[in-house]
Amino acid sequence: MAIDLHTHSTESDGTQSPEDVVAAAAQAGLDTLALTDHDTTRGWQPALAAASTYGVAVVPGIEISCQVRGISVHLLGYLHDPTEPALLAELERARESRRTRARRMVELIGHDMPLTWADVVAQAGVETTLGRPHIADAMVSKGLVADRNEAFERFLHASGRYHVGHYAPDPVRAVELVRAAGGVPVMAHPFAHQRGRVVADDVIERMAAAGLGGLEAHHRDHDAEAVVHAEQLAGRLGLFVTGSSDYHGTGKLNRLGEHTTAPEVLAQIEEQSSGRTTVARP
Template identity: 60%
Template sequence: MRIDLHTHSLESDGTQTPRDVVLSARQAGLDVVALTDHDTTGGWEQALATAREIGIGFVPGIEISCEIDHRSLHLLGYLIDPADTGLAQELTKARDSRESRAHRMVERLSADTGLQWADVEKRVTAGATIGRPHIADALVDIGRVCDRAEAFDKYLHPGTKYHVGHYAVDPVRGVELVLAAGGVPVLAHPFSHVTGRVVADSTVEAMVEAGLMGIEVDHRDQGEQARAHAEQFARRYGLIRTGSSDYHGAGKPNLLGENTTAPDQFEQLVARATGSTQVFLPSRRRGPWVAGESPEGT
């Protein structure tokens, strides 16, 4: 079983529709793929329908932006109930803050680059969670940079005069919200030096105490030492260990399936969820599931 539990679509900062993400996952030889757009469940329905159509496993998820001590981190929430009031309100607040922040960044960029809000709007799908990647793509479109990477290096990283922060929930509160929505909270790439979001051990421990269930160990932005450190946390606290691509289509070099989650870890994740019923896991000869059924707990 090849399982990739971290991907993004046009509903946030990926470059493919949810349908195309699932089709690409199938083409990449995956058996199960999760869609984890930032602060939105908007792509679930299309992704699920596509998964059923082509016979690939699908797991609904989200990626929630969190912040503590001026340090950002990301929390993955799998199999949540999208109708849960507390989490839904938090996601709306986060999306509204992201859009306000994007407007302010474009205002700052305008004088030096000529970027206009209309340029960014062309890059955002209706209803999608807006983020810096959309601004980066707009800067590419107007010829100020060659690609997203250059846009972030030159204009969009936190050290530039153009950068503006946005609202992000406390990570412990984030774990509590995912649990209340019946989901499985997993800390995404916590020790990634590449992104500058190295999470303090004390923060991980506080999240574990709040009910954190998993940690993303295998991720391209975590080197050998970082993965070993994440593995230590998993062993010490009995956390589910995941591996994922963090696929964004053409928005990042990350490839579907370049890191995967072991089947036994995936089974634990699905079994602990009590929220969403939108998981689809078709039978596989080498898999643990009976034809037409999902693992217990879904």
């Protein structure tokens, strides 16, 4: 079975609708995928409905943007209850902070280039979880840069003149919230050094003590050394290991199914969940 547990749609920073992500998964020969948009579950229903249409099992998921010691941490959550109040409140706080941050960044960029908030909203939509990729898309549409990569390399990187911080929960707290909502938390690309600073093992140890289920070891942004590190750390902490594409449509080079997860690991995720949310199988 080909299982990809990390994808994004237009509900966050992907370029395809949830239904089209499922259709693309079928075309790529996947048996199962998880939709894991940033800080939102808005894409679940259309993706779940598309499961039978395209013959692909869909795992409801999410990617929560966290931060510790000034370092960004991404936490994947699978099969949680999307109505659980504490998690829902934390996600809404993060979403609103992202929107405020994006608006401020656009204001700063607008001092130097012809870019407005309306340009960004036109790319992303009103209800989308807004982020820097949407600013990048607006810059592309205005002819200011050639693509998202150029936008990030020249203007939107974390040490750039237009960077603005935003609220993100501590990853240990996020792990606890996902577990309390009946879900299974997995740390995304934990040692992706090319993205910037990564956390030390002690942070992951604290996350594991709080209920972390696994590490996404097999990912495009992990070199061979990072994969070995993740696998060894997972073994020491009693965590399972996943592999995923982190697919964003045309927003990134990542291709569906370029890294996959073993069927027995998906079975572990289902066993560890409370059953309040289940995999949609065709």
